[in-house]
Amino acid sequence: MTRRSPVPLLLVALATLAAGAALAAGAHADEAREEVPSIIAVLCAPDDRFGLRVVAELESLGFRAELLDPAAEPATRASLEASARRAGAIAAIRVVRSDRGVEVWIADRVTGKTVLREMAGGADDGGAPDRDAALALRVVELLRASLLEASLPAPPPGELPATPEIREKMRVPAPAGEPAPALRFSLALGALLSPGGLGVSASADLGLAWMPSEHVGIFALAALPLSSARLDRSHLRVDLSALLAGGGVRFATREGWLAPSVDLGLAVVSLWSSGKVVSSGFTGGDSAAVTVAPFARLGVALAMTSGLRLRADVLASVIARGVSIQIDEHDIVTWGQPILLTSAGVDFGWF
Known part of the structure; x- marks a missing residue:
């Protein structure tokens, strides 16, 4: 068994202490430099x-x-x-x-x-x-x-x-910009879809929002049909037009260049349908229905100026029992379980 000399270990310990002292002195010097009295x-x-x-x-x-x-x-x-x-x-x-x-x-x-x-x-x-x-x-x-x-x-x-x-x-507060308008009108193009057999229809979406406080307000909307949802097969054709109108409570922010929002409300859904069986000459029928459905809508607005913003929204709703379209007493399509409405456009603020 060999016995090691303690000298190398002592030198390592001294070097470590010296390095620590140097680092502490440097840190103290930096701290003193940062704490120069004003x-x-x-x-x-x-x-x-x-x-x-x-x-x-x-x-x-x-x-x-x-x-x-x-x-x-x-x-x-x-x-x-x-x-x-x-x-x-x-x-x-x-x-x-x-x-x-x-x-x-x-x-x-x-x-x-x-x-x-x-x-x-x-x-x-x-x-x-x-x-x-x-x-x-x-x-x-x-x-x-x-x-x-x-x-x-x-x-x-x-x-x-x-x-x-x-x-x-010397801290200078950010200059206070003009407050964002509390009353806003929106105009957008939308796509209305309800899985169940019918295709997508186009709509013109109008909206009016009033935000008297920073984060809570009320709104109204209307989705006017520009085209009908169609089911087109070799032997039959079905068209459905839907109009949504309603309102509710909006949770959002009026300030900032990016303004997300959440809408909760109730909509009246008005439907018109027509259909015919092509293979048997002509058998057609028109019908209409009106129902009420709750909805939620997520949106985001990108401010271009205080009065003009780009806006996109996604609305989701569901009709409790759905709407069935029948031809010759047979259910052809159903609509309303669920309802999806996506839109993109602009909104304008006044005051």
């Missing part, structure tokens, strides 16, 4: 009334401001950015008096931009506190406009990431 450095003399006014405006908006004395340091982009770094600030502001008013320098480390604006008015006129307040507010708004770029979907690359505090302050 400080705004204001470069002005301690007794500069206008600089103090800018600080007051910043603090009134919830920013944390720190005064820095620029002394005789020239107003340049490099010096302003260096001052912001020394203060650990996300941005620095400096106002320099000029013959025409004041020059405002803003170094924004979040967006990586330095802004220079000349504003009319004097911060040194010594007797216009209202003018100082208005000018200080314009300076702060200029900073806010620069920081707003950090909330864009693709913000400009900056020296520092936007802190959670800045992202919250």
Whole structure:
């Protein structure tokens, strides 16, 4: 039996600990970088009334401001950015008096931009506190406009990431669009089918919906026959025309570019049939029937504009006992167990 030296195992353990410490240090550094405090450095003399006014405006908006004395340091982009770094600030502001008013320098480390604006008015006129307040507010708004770029979907690359505090302050609510109309009229072409021997018939589908609330409303519909369902064999021919009209409750949403809906209601079904036996010369008969059937309809609307949408629906219903069509006292076809109506078209909104 051989005895292994503990030295290799000790070296592996030390290497593992060193790697873990390095990863922890890196994570801590990243966390510290993400948690840079949202400080705004204001470069002005301690007794500069206008600089103090800018600080007051910043603090009134919830920013944390720190005064820095620029002394005789020239107003340049490099010096302003260096001052912001020394203060650990996300941005620095400096106002320099000029013959025409004041020059405002803003170094924004979040967006990586330095802004220079000349504003009319004097911060040194010594007797216009209202003018100082208005000018200080314009300076702060200029900073806010620069920081707003950090909330864009693709913000400009900056020296520092936007802190959670800045992202919250600069969050811009989505513009409120015009509310979707509550009253809508629909026009569609449909295909009506009931398995039982007859074919498919075409229909013109009309609808009217009123959505006084966001998710619940009422509706009415009518499916007018454009063709008849036909059974055509060598010795007989049967035609059936069906009209559906009814209404009920709609569960849907008025807002959004895609609006699904569920309709539940009751329909009156009116049927007309005619048939003849071809092989025996002519034997024909016409009949009509009216019945009531519950139905459910699933739909989806795709908004093109606030007032115009593309719409598709599938309706399912069933007549309890069905309708039988007889020729020479023999049941030829049945209809209504179940009923399927598919349609596609447009709907228009008014108000």
